[in-house]
Amino acid sequence: MAGPSTNAAIALSLRENGMAHWLRIGFYKVGPFFTVTALLLTWELASRLELVIAFLLPPLSVVLLRIAEDMVAGQLPLDIAITLYRTLVAFVLAMVIGISLGIVIPRVASIRWFFDPIISIGLPMPKIALLPIFMLWFGLFDTSKILMVAFSASFQIIITTWSATQNVEKELIWSARSLGASNRQILWEVIFPASLPQILTGLQIAMPVCLIVVLVTEMVMGGQGLGDSMLRSARYVDSPGVFAGIVEIGIVGFCVIRSMELIRRRLLVWHQETQKEETTV
Amino acid sequence: MASVARSGREHDNPAAAPGISISGVCHEYRPANGRPVLALDDISLEVKDREFVSILGPSGCGKSTLLYLMGGFMPLQQGEIIVAGKTVTGPGPDRGVVFQNFALFPWKSVRDNILYGLEKQGLPREERLEIAQHYIDMVHLSGFEDSYPSQLSGGMKQRVAIARTLAIKPDTLLMDEPFGALDAQTRSLMQEELIAIWNRSPTTVVFVTHDVREAVLLADRVAVMTARPGRLKEIVETKFADAPHDEIVKSPEFLDKVDYTWNLVRAEAVAADAEKAG
Amino acid sequence: MSAAATLWRFTPLLIIALLWEATTRLGLISEFALPPLTNVISSFFKLLADDLLYHTGRSILRGAVGFLCAMVVGVLAGVLMAWYRPVRILVNPLMRCFYPMPKSALIPLTIMWIGLGDGSKMTLIFIGCLLPIVMSSFNAARGVDQVLIWSARGMGATEQQVLWEVVVPASMPEILSGIRISLALSFILLVSAELIIANNGIGYLIDLLGEGGDYAGMFAGVITISAIGFFADRGYVMLMRRFLRWRE
Ligand SMILES: Nc1ncnc2c1ncn2[C@@H]1O[C@H](COP(=O)(O)OP(=O)(O)O)[C@@H](O)[C@H]1O
Numbered sequence: 097m098a099g100p101s102t103n104a105a106i107a108l109s110l111r112e113n114g115m116a117h118w119l120r121i122g123f124y125k126v127g128p129f130f131t132v133t134a135l136l137l138t139w140e141l142a143s144r145l146e147l148v149i150a151f152l153l154p155p156l157s158v159v160l161l162r163i164a165e166d167m168v169a170g171q172l173p174l175d176i177a178i179t180l181y182r183t184l185v186a187f188v189l190a191m192v193i194g195i196s197l198g199i200v201i202p203r204v205a206s207i208r209w210f211f212d213p214i215i216s217i218g219l220p221m222p223k224i225a226l227l228p229i230f231m232l233w234f235g236l237f238d239t240s241k242i243l244m245v246a247f248s249a250s251f252q253i254i255i256t257t258w259s260a261t262q263n264v265e266k267e268l269i270w271s272a273r274s275l276g277a278s279n280r281q282i283l284w285e286v287i288f289p290a291s292l293p294q295i296l297t298g299l300q301i302a303m304p305v306c307l308i309v310v311l312v313t314e315m316v317m318g319g320q321g322l323g324d325s326m327l328r329s330a331r332y333v334d335s336p337g338v339f340a341g342i343v344e345i346g347i348v349g350f351c352v353i354r355s356m357e358l359i360r361r362r363l364l365v366w367h368q369e370t371q372k373e374e375t376t377v
Numbered sequence: 378m379a380s381v382a383r384s385g386r387e388h389d390n391p392a393a394a395p396g397i398s399i400s401g402v403c404h405e406y407r408p409a410n411g412r413p414v415l416a417l418d419d420i421s422l423e424v425k426d427r428e429f430v431s432i433l434g435p436s437g438c439g440k441s442t443l444l445y446l447m448g449g450f451m452p453l454q455q456g457e458i459i460v461a462g463k464t465v466t467g468p469g470p471d472r473g474v475v476f477q478n479f480a481l482f483p484w485k486s487v488r489d490n491i492l493y494g495l496e497k498q499g500l501p502r503e504e505r506l507e508i509a510q511h512y513i514d515m516v517h518l519s520g521f522e523d524s525y526p527s528q529l530s531g532g533m534k535q536r537v538a539i540a541r542t543l544a545i546k547p548d549t550l551l552m553d554e555p556f557g558a559l560d561a562q563t564r565s566l567m568q569e570e571l572i573a574i575w576n577r578s579p580t581t582v583v584f585v586t587h588d589v590r591e592a593v594l595l596a597d598r599v600a601v602m603t604a605r606p607g608r609l610k611e612i613v614e615t616k617f618a619d620a621p622h623d624e625i626v627k628s629p630e631f632l633d634k635v636d637y638t639w640n641l642v643r644a645e646a647v648a649a650d651a652e653k654a655g
Numbered sequence: 656m657s658a659a660a661t662l663w664r665f666t667p668l669l670i671i672a673l674l675w676e677a678t679t680r681l682g683l684i685s686e687f688a689l690p691p692l693t694n695v696i697s698s699f700f701k702l703l704a705d706d707l708l709y710h711t712g713r714s715i716l717r718g719a720v721g722f723l724c725a726m727v728v729g730v731l732a733g734v735l736m737a738w739y740r741p742v743r744i745l746v747n748p749l750m751r752c753f754y755p756m757p758k759s760a761l762i763p764l765t766i767m768w769i770g771l772g773d774g775s776k777m778t779l780i781f782i783g784c785l786l787p788i789v790m791s792s793f794n795a796a797r798g799v800d801q802v803l804i805w806s807a808r809g810m811g812a813t814e815q816q817v818l819w820e821v822v823v824p825a826s827m828p829e830i831l832s833g834i835r836i837s838l839a840l841s842f843i844l845l846v847s848a849e850l851i852i853a854n855n856g857i858g859y860l861i862d863l864l865g866e867g868g869d870y871a872g873m874f875a876g877v878i879t880i881s882a883i884g885f886f887a888d889r890g891y892v893m894l895m896r897r898f899l900r901w902r903e
């Protein structure tokens with residue numbers, strides 16, 4: 097028979113596969129760390145070697161030192177606590193209002209009639225534009241900040257809850273009804289759990305909005321918090337302060353968003369998506 | 378999404394006869410997290426030129442996997458597959474594939490779906506349109522040329538998928554439960570249509586199904602697979618005299634073969650259930 | 656929908672408008688908290704004759720430039736990242752780090768880098784919208800049904816053709832909804848940045864009027880930018896529907 101025998105060919109291809117396989121595995125394992133490290137190193141070196149003006153990009157080490165100083169001085173923990181407090185209170189407020197309205201609206205005709213145009217106009221509107229009005233009505237302290245944040249986030253929660261509870265499979269509801277469940281039981285024991293994945297998605301979209309808006313309210317009105325500190329640094333053209341702010345806010349945002357994902361997983365153990373290999377952010 | 382572009386180079390192997398030769402093929406799925414799954418274990422199968430072979434087995438036994446490997450969509454981990462004298466190293470229009478879930482392009486109309494493969498063959502426009510129309514008529518979808526897949530029923534989508542594959546006139550036809558989504562009546566019409574097409578221009582066909590009757594009726598030979606990991610259990614000869622389907626299905630030979638094959642598959646289905654339960 | 660049905664649908668807004676006018680005219684709510692609706696409307700026309708158009712135009716220009724750049728770069732980057740594995744492995748971890756960052760944190764940074772002008776706002780919107788668009792395009796392209804890709808390859812499409820003729824159109828619905836979310840984000844960033852610090856633009860105008868005690872004018876400005884945001888979204892959705900007719 098001409099050419100390599102079949103077995104030899106297989107052995108060869110297996111060996112090639114093996115080499116390529118290990119190289120690839122190595123690349124997958126090392127690649128992510130490589131880019132992150134490379135980015136951090138470039139940051140440090142670019143400004144140390146004066147490739148960029150240190151004012152535009154202070155060295156990483158300077159920024160980290162600054163964060164450590166703020167931490168020791170106690171200002172940073174305070175800012176984080178204040179910002180988180182505002183965010184979470186506003187988020188819970190938006191969640192309670194949003195989920196209740198989202199459940200009630202599609203079920204009561206008169207309420208639906210009243211809220212439908214308001215929500216369809218309010219959802220796509222840049223609600224942050226109302227900030228001056230909130231300041232006028234509620235002052236410059238926590239109340240107006242929290243209300244502004246909750247207002248910005250609640251439309252999204254209303255609309256996802258609304259559509260999620262409306263789109264529950266009819267057969268699911270019918271089978272519960274034929275088993276003798278009352279309307280109230282159907283709502284809490286069938287509709288709510290069945291629409292939970294989508295409701296949680298709505299909350300996961302709302303949380304970043306809360307973080308974005310809370311920082312803006314702090315930047316506009318002051319009153320401490322991460323947003324206020326960062327804007328003050330920018331005003332004083334204190335570039336390590338601005339970058340420290342970016343890093344701090346980035347870490348806080350990362351932790352908050354990650355916790356939302358973990359909570360989702362914990363709540364949706366029964367759902368098939370938790371068995372999927374990778375959830376999207 | 379596989380991102381590694383394979384070379385697609387195919388080297389002639391004069392030693393092998395046309396048809397399909399599968400030797401010692403194993404396949405293991407290695408999910409990113411989760412246990413590896415051995416889907417195919419040492420499959421060897423010869424399909425003669427212009428033969429119609431059915432692959433039959435319980436759901437999850439690796440039928441689709443085997444078909445994907447013949448199509449060249451996944452790299453072969455072990456063993457070798459030779460189709461029409463060429464070692465399979467990647468996908469190509471010489472092997473037409475009808476996928477289990479249609480795999481129609483939802484953003485293209487029926488006509489454009491069928492035209493897609495023809496464009497890749499570089500035919501002149503007039504000819505492409507003519508061929509597409511011919512196949513649309515053949516699967517009885519005239520009048521739906523401009524519909525999008527989302528506007529069609531499952532059976533209609535299935536017929537578009539079949540027409541799309543037949544239109545590129547592949548030398549080898551690989552079909553993965555192509556009539557799975559059809560109702561009983563359309564199904565038997567399509568079965569006859571497929572056999573009629575095949576009689577007009579015989580090609581090598583590998584036809585995956587889990588319907589015993591369909592396999593026995595259509596195929597020259599039926600390869601019965603075991604439950605996971607898929608191995609070849611037995612090959613049943615199922616060639617009957619040339620006769621209309623409604624006569625064949627009443628003949629005692631046919632009923633005997635169905636009964637025999639059915640028992641083979643049932644044993645595997647029971648085994649598969651036992652594995653799940655255990 | 657018939658005219659009567661539309662009218663009935665929007666009656667609640669009319670009721671709110673009437674309540675607004677009535678309570679303020681009757682002095683139930685102080686004029687300094689809520690100027691009567693009619694005053695707001697007349698302020699709007701006064702501003703329209705004055706410099707409302709100028710400031711609005713400035714804002715729209717900034718928003719549009721930043722957003723369009725983010726859209727083009729973001730979609731390309733996201734799709735290429737999904738398609739080329741080495742790129743994905745290198746870029747994905749960075750994206751995962753930066754994606755959850757609340758985008759308003761970029762406002763002070765761009766102010767410090769570039770100042771108060773157009774460039775600063777454009778950069779802000781570009782960077783702010785870029786990551787969400789990359790992320791959603793990436794997820795969309797990654798989520799394309801493997802079998803569609805195989806089917807195109809099986810019919811003889813080259814890798815480039817698979818990318819442009821299958822992966823891109825198949826992920827278009829998700830890409831376009833991702834872009835819609837970023838459109839909303841771009842308005843938030845634009846208005847916020849202008850409220851915080853600027854020397855022109857609609858946010859600046861609102862701030863200025865509020866500081867000067869012209870609350871009717873301030874309300875008129877707020878309603879103007881809200882309406883623009885609303886119609887931008889509606890327009891986008893209409894375009895998107897037209898583009899995705901095949902989805903039925
Ligand atoms: N992408 C995959 N990752 C992991 N396991 C898979 C994958 N695809 C298929 N399998 C497993 O491989 C086995 C064979 O699958 P398949 O070939 O689709 O079976 P069939 O077509 O006979 O129903 C099944 O048990 C299935 O669970």
Ligand SMILES: [Mg+2]
Binds near residue numbers: 441442477553
């Ligand atoms: Mg299958």
